[in-house]
Amino acid sequence: MTKVTVAEEWLNSCAGCEIAILNIGDVLVDLLVNNLDFVHIPVLIDKKYFGQTGEEKELSIPEAVVGIVSGGVRNEEHKEVLLEMRKKCQILIALGTCATNGGIPALQNMFSDEDLKQFYYKDSPTTDPADYPTEHIPPLLDKCSALDEFVKVDLSLPGCPPHPDWIAGAILSLLDGKTDYRMPERSVCDACPTIRESKKGIEDIKRLYDGAEYDPEKPLNEMRCLLEQGLLCLGPVTHVGCGGTKGAPNCISARVPCRGCYGPIRKSAKPLVDYMGALASIGFDPNKMLDRRGYLCRFSGAHGVLKKLG
Amino acid sequence: MGKTLNIAPVTRIEGHASVSIHLDDSGNVSDARMHILSLRGFEQFVLGRPVEEVPRIVTRICGICPWHHHLAANKAADGCLGVELPPTGRKLRELCQMMAYIPDKILHFYFLAAPDFVLGPDADYSVRNVVGIVGANPELAKKVVHMRYKGQMMLEKFAGKVIHPIAGVVGGFSKPLLEEERKEILAGIQELKDFSVFTIKFAREEVFPKYLDAVKILGVFPSGYLGTVRPSDGALELYDGELRLMDQNGNYDQFKYSEYLDYIGEHTEPWSYGKFPYAKKWGQLKLDENDPVGVYRANCLARINVCDRMRTPLAQEELDIFRKNFGRPSHLTLLYHWARLIELVQACERAEELLNDPEITGREYRAKNIEPRAGDGVGCVEAPRGTLIHHYRTDDNGMVTMANMVVATINNNAAMNLSVKQTAKALIKDGKYDQGILNRVEMAIRAYDP
Numbered sequence: 001m002t003k004v005t006v007a008e009e010w011l012n013s014c015a016g017c018e019i020a021i022l023n024i025g026d027v028l029v030d031l032l033v034n035n036l037d038f039v040h041i042p043v044l045i046d047k048k049y050f051g052q053t054g055e056e057k058e059l060s061i062p063e064a065v066v067g068i069v070s071g072g073v074r075n076e077e078h079k080e081v082l083l084e085m086r087k088k089c090q091i092l093i094a095l096g097t098c099a100t101n102g103g104i105p106a107l108q109n110m111f112s113d114e115d116l117k118q119f120y121y122k123d124s125p126t127t128d129p130a131d132y133p134t135e136h137i138p139p140l141l142d143k144c145s146a147l148d149e150f151v152k153v154d155l156s157l158p159g160c161p162p163h164p165d166w167i168a169g170a171i172l173s174l175l176d177g178k179t180d181y182r183m184p185e186r187s188v189c190d191a192c193p194t195i196r197e198s199k200k201g202i203e204d205i206k207r208l209y210d211g212a213e214y215d216p217e218k219p220l221n222e223m224r225c226l227l228e229q230g231l232l233c234l235g236p237v238t239h240v241g242c243g244g245t246k247g248a249p250n251c252i253s254a255r256v257p258c259r260g261c262y263g264p265i266r267k268s269a270k271p272l273v274d275y276m277g278a279l280a281s282i283g284f285d286p287n288k289m290l291d292r293r294g295y296l297c298r299f300s301g302a303h304g305v306l307k308k309l310g
Numbered sequence: 311m312g313k314t315l316n317i318a319p320v321t322r323i324e325g326h327a328s329v330s331i332h333l334d335d336s337g338n339v340s341d342a343r344m345h346i347l348s349l350r351g352f353e354q355f356v357l358g359r360p361v362e363e364v365p366r367i368v369t370r371i372c373g374i375c376p377w378h379h380h381l382a383a384n385k386a387a388d389g390c391l392g393v394e395l396p397p398t399g400r401k402l403r404e405l406c407q408m409m410a411y412i413p414d415k416i417l418h419f420y421f422l423a424a425p426d427f428v429l430g431p432d433a434d435y436s437v438r439n440v441v442g443i444v445g446a447n448p449e450l451a452k453k454v455v456h457m458r459y460k461g462q463m464m465l466e467k468f469a470g471k472v473i474h475p476i477a478g479v480v481g482g483f484s485k486p487l488l489e490e491e492r493k494e495i496l497a498g499i500q501e502l503k504d505f506s507v508f509t510i511k512f513a514r515e516e517v518f519p520k521y522l523d524a525v526k527i528l529g530v531f532p533s534g535y536l537g538t539v540r541p542s543d544g545a546l547e548l549y550d551g552e553l554r555l556m557d558q559n560g561n562y563d564q565f566k567y568s569e570y571l572d573y574i575g576e577h578t579e580p581w582s583y584g585k586f587p588y589a590k591k592w593g594q595l596k597l598d599e600n601d602p603v604g605v606y607r608a609n610c611l612a613r614i615n616v617c618d619r620m621r622t623p624l625a626q627e628e629l630d631i632f633r634k635n636f637g638r639p640s641h642l643t644l645l646y647h648w649a650r651l652i653e654l655v656q657a658c659e660r661a662e663e664l665l666n667d668p669e670i671t672g673r674e675y676r677a678k679n680i681e682p683r684a685g686d687g688v689g690c691v692e693a694p695r696g697t698l699i700h701h702y703r704t705d706d707n708g709m710v711t712m713a714n715m716v717v718a719t720i721n722n723n724a725a726m727n728l729s730v731k732q733t734a735k736a737l738i739k740d741g742k743y744d745q746g747i748l749n750r751v752e753m754a755i756r757a758y759d760p
Contacts, residue, residue, distance in 0.1 A: 012350060015324050016373020016473045022417070023473070025459040029452050032441050044421065046321040046435040046752075052745045054315040054331075077347060104370040107355035116354040120585075121578050124353065124714050125571055125701070127585065130578035136330060136345050137583055161373065161473045207708075208362040209391070209480040209680040216486050216673075242471070254470025254477040255485045259366055261474070291709070294359045298367070 003037035004175060007064035009085055010042065011078035012105050012144060013071025017096040018043045020161035021068075024168045035175055039064050049081075063088045066174055072098040072106060072302060073145045077138035086151040091179060093155045093170065094147045100158040101263040102302025106144040109306040110293065113140055146302035155181060158239055160261035160299060165244035185266050188235035188242065188249050188258050193221040200283030202230045205290075212255050220248055226257045228282055232295060233257035236278040237271040239264060263300045271296045312340065317748055320344070322422040322439070323760045324374050324695075325719065329751060331734045337741020342734035344727050344755060346584030356713045360682075361387045361704045362480040364713070368700065369474040371717060374417070376474045377410035377465075378693035378718070379700070381549075384478045386700040389568075389687020391480060391708060393680055398672030399482020404549040405664045406469055406478070407691060409495075411548065411657035412502050413461035414694045415650055418759050419509065420454045423647055426753050427517050431524075432746035457505045464498045467491075481677035489671055496665040503624075503658035510628055510651040518648060527736060529643035529729030529754030531599045532558040534589055534606035536721060537613035538692045539564070544618030546625075546656065548692045554616040555589055555606060560639055562616065563591070567690040570699055574716060575604075586724045587716055597724060599732040608696025608721035609758055610649035615639035620652070622659035628652040643729050646757040650694075682708030693718035695759055719760040729754040 010018060018041075022028065032038075039062040040047040049059040059080055067089025073079050086092055097103040108116065122129040147153050157166050166183055173181040212231060214223040227233040235249065239262035242250040251258045264271050275296050276286040289295070297306050312335055318328035326347040334340040352371055356364050365383035369376035381403055388395065395403075425438045428446060437445070444451040466472035468491055470484075477484045487495075518525070538551040541564075555573055556562035565573060576585040577595045588595035588604035596603035606612070615638060620626040629652055636645060664670055688701045696718035703712040733754040737747045 010326075012348065014370045014373035014376075016370070016376065019373050019417075019462075019473050022421075022455075023459065023462055025463075026452070026456055029444060029448075029455050032444060033448075038441070042319045042321045043324070044322065045439045045441075046749065048321075048435075049318045050316050052435060053743065053748060054317050055313075074350070075348065104367055105350045105355075107367075108351045111351070111354050111357075113351075116349070116351040119353055120349070120351070124576070125712075126574055126587070126714060126716060127576040127578070131580065133578060133580050133582055135581040136328075136343075137347055137581065140349065160370070207360060207680075207682070208366075209393075211479065211481075211484065211676055211678075216488065250466075250471040251476050252470075256470070256476050256479065259363075259476075290707075291359060291363075294363070 003035055004066060005037045005039050005064040006066045006068065007039055007061055007085060007089055008041035008068040009081055011069065011071030011082065012074035013096070013098055015043060016161040017070035020164055021167055023164045025164065027168070031171070036171070059084060061085060061088050065090050067092045068095050069093070069147055070095040070099055072102045073141065073147065073150060074105065075138040075140050079141065079150060082147060082150055091154045091174065092151065093157060094153045095157050095167070096162055097158045097160045097261060097263045097299045099147045100156045101300040102144050102146050103160060103299055106301030106306060107294070107298065109143050109301045110308055112308055144302060149302065154179065157183065158263045159241055163241055163244040166241060169245070183241055186240040187265050188238045188240050188262070191240050191243055192235055192249050192252055194223050194225045194252060195221070196225045197228060199228070202282045202284045204230065205232055205284055205288070206230045208256070214255055220252060223255070226252070227278065231257045234260040234275070234295065237264065237269065237275045237296070238262050260296070260299050271300065315743070315748070317752065320752055320755055322425070322756055324372065325760055327760065329730055331738065331751070333738070333741065337739070339735045339738050342731045343581055344730050346582045346723065349583040353713045353715055356710050359710050361390050361702055361708050361710050364702065364710060365478055366476060373473055375410070375414060375693050375695060375718070377406055378691050378698050380475045380478050381407055382689040382691045382698045382700045384480060385689025385691070386687040386702045387480045387689070389689060390685035390702050390704040391680055391683060392685055393481045393677050395482050395677060396674035397669050398486070399675045399677070401664055401667060401670050402483040402487060402675055403478055405661060405670065406465065406475070407549045408657045408661035408664065409461065409465045411694060412506070412654065413458045415654040415657070416454060416458040416461065419513070419647065419650060422759070423756055426749070426756070427521060431749050431753060435745065457502060460498060461502055464495055468495060479676060481680050483675045486673055486675045487671050492665055492671055496662065499658060499661045499665060503662060506654045506658045507624060510655060513648065513651055514631070521644065525642050525644040528750060529733050529757060530641055531602060531728050531732055532641050533602060533725055534558055534592065535612035535615040535639055536606050536608045536697050537616040538690070538697065539617050540621065545621040546613050546617035546619070547621065548653070548657065548660070550691070553690070553697065556616045556639060557592065558639070558641070567688045567699070570688060576716070582723070584720050584723045587721050588724060595724065597727055599728040602728060605724045605728065606721070607725040608718065609646060609694070610653050611640070611646045612696065613692060614649040614652060620656055622656050622663070624659055625652055625656035628655055643754060643757045646759070650759070682706065695719045696721040719758070722758045722760065726755050726758050726760060729757070
């Protein structure tokens with residue numbers, strides 16, 4: 001069997017998606033030996049952009065059948081690398097919520113870069129005030145974007161990080177010649193085993209430090225829904241998948257509420273609006289919610305969702 | 311007119327960096343720099359968030375060591391809200407910190423660093439990688455992949471999520487450890503401990519001896535060191551203790567986390583987004599590899615240098631061997647790889663100790679009745695890549711008004727630059743260089759595991 005060539009890149013990212021690829025586990029060795037030929041992946045392989053001795057002028061990435069890109073687009077180099085990946089790869093996978101929706105770093109879209117640099121290079125209590133660096137580093141773009149704001153994406157695997165089940169599923173499906181792999185468009189609640197009683201009566205939303213009420217000796221399906229306990233759980237407006245193809249949601253397993261790390265359930269969803277309905281269903285006045293944008297758009301600030309106000 | 315070589319991207323590291331090497335007319339190195347290419351702004355965008363949420367946001371600074379950001383942030387948030395932890399909550403956090411260390415160090419040694427040593431620095435890039443390791447020693451490679459995976463999955467099963475964790479909460483931990491979970495994890499940790507002891511012995515006997523000549527020259531320069539020690543006996547601490555900042559001759563200051571502003575400053579250069587932390591009391595930072603001023607290093611070699619002893623017995627035996635060979639402090643940069651494995655042994659042994667502590671399965675795992683308040687908190691842990699400091703201030707409603715972070719790898723920014731410069735100057739002469747030489751420049755960076 002001929003191997004499938006794969007190129008991987010990370011942009012405005014943290015390496016969590018790459019660790020998630022490694023967390024495919026024992027079968028990874030067989031995949032590497034028999035099925036996948038990584039021609040470019042900076043975290044593991046020393047393929048360079050400007051030739052192996054660094055003398056070429058143009059950035060170049062080898063051609064591959066499958067391209068995987070994690071991270072959003074935040075600076076000129078990210079953009080250049082993304083365009084090159086699109087040009088050289090037949091099928092482009094957006095891996096992780098940063099790539100699909102901007103992820104946590106897109107929270108910066110609520111602020112100006114001037115504010116950020118002012119603190120980071122001048123006001124921070126450890127820092128000797130200095131001019132902002134500008135030499136030999138890629139200039140920042142005006143915001144943090146998802147990949148599909150610049151290029152066509154063929155397959156989206158959101159998640160922070162994506163569960164290895166979905167990564168392996170997509171890879172195996174591609175090896176099978178199928179290019180239509182899709183994660184189910186359902187909510188975290190659809191995979192959540194906790195008890196919902198649909199009773200109203202929550203006056204005050206609890207803060208995260210208040211914690212859930214549960215008996216640790218008993219399984220998740222004997223714990224009351226965390227939203228119904230008055231904890232802000234973003235399950236109703238969050239894309240399913242964190243527990244993999246079969247497991248319970250990760251946060252619920254740790255007995256803490258969901259924070260939305262798989263992004264909205266579908267592209268057209270409006271979590272800021274939709275969640276108000278979820279809060280109203282437990283009897284809570286949505287206008288009393290603290291830091292609405294910081295909760296409801298924490299992972300999805302690209303696509304113009306988060307902007308600096310006023 | 312000279313020329314510039316651009317090593318981009320720097321590979322087999324965690325972040326985004328490039329190296330530029332400037333050659334003069336005669337082909338010798340006039341300067342060499344490592345550029346940090348990204349600026350994401352965590353200090354900015356946690357402002358206005360409830361402080362108890364920050365430990366669930368700053369994890370994304372690093373997907374390889376998210377637990378350490380998670381725990382340092384929880385400590386800082388505990389400080390802002392004035393929370394005292396019950397002992398079980400504290401110990402569960404420390405257990406997770408140890409369990410997070412184990413796969414991280416296996417990953418670095420075998421996946422990121424070993425290709426340079428096992429396949430050799432001059433091997434072609436297409437084989438000088440983890441796939442090449444699989445080809446060279448398939449049985450060991452399978453074992454390595456399995457052990458790293460096992461370490462990750464044990465932590466995920468207990469704490470819900472291993473990459474970008476969630477189970478640390480202000481006031482302690484979100485769930486207790488049940489007795490059956492404890493037994494299962496203990497068995498796994500014992501297996502990982504055996505593998506760790508095998509790994510350091512393998513490295514000490516079969517890998518490092520071939521490179522002792524390179525160790526003596528590559529990336530070497532004198533510097534200070536920063537790490538955490540147990541106040542009672544100066545033992546190496548990974549989770550909690552006091553900071554010790556040692557100068558290049560072995561003299562040191564020891565201080566509490568909350569005093570970090572008295573000792574650590576940050577300098578900016580025009581050619582890197584990353585700042586350059588330095589030891590304030592030693593004078594203004596000078597990036598000169600022959601006569602550095604203010605430069606300290608962090609991460610494992612630094613911790614091994616500043617500590618008086620290891621905290622656990624097998625790790626202590628390894629420290630004895632290390633010191634007999636290299637003294638204290640040792641400035642040999644490639645010894646980071648060796649020091650990393652000594653810490654791997656301690657992480658396994660300390661996890662085992664915690665799992666044998668009756669309090670670990672206690673039922674008081676999180677503080678109750680926490681209220682928002684205006685406060686100031688400095689949270690610190692030793693992350694695999696170095697001392698990690700999160701410092702937050704809050705308003706009356708517990709919302710973040712200031713966040714300052716000195717993250718692990720950035721502590722080594724000055725040091726990595728000096729190692730790059732030193733290596734490039736030593737190896738590139740009269741315009742002669744090749745892939746292998748440029749890879750050695752990267753090896754000087756990889757030692758720091760940035």
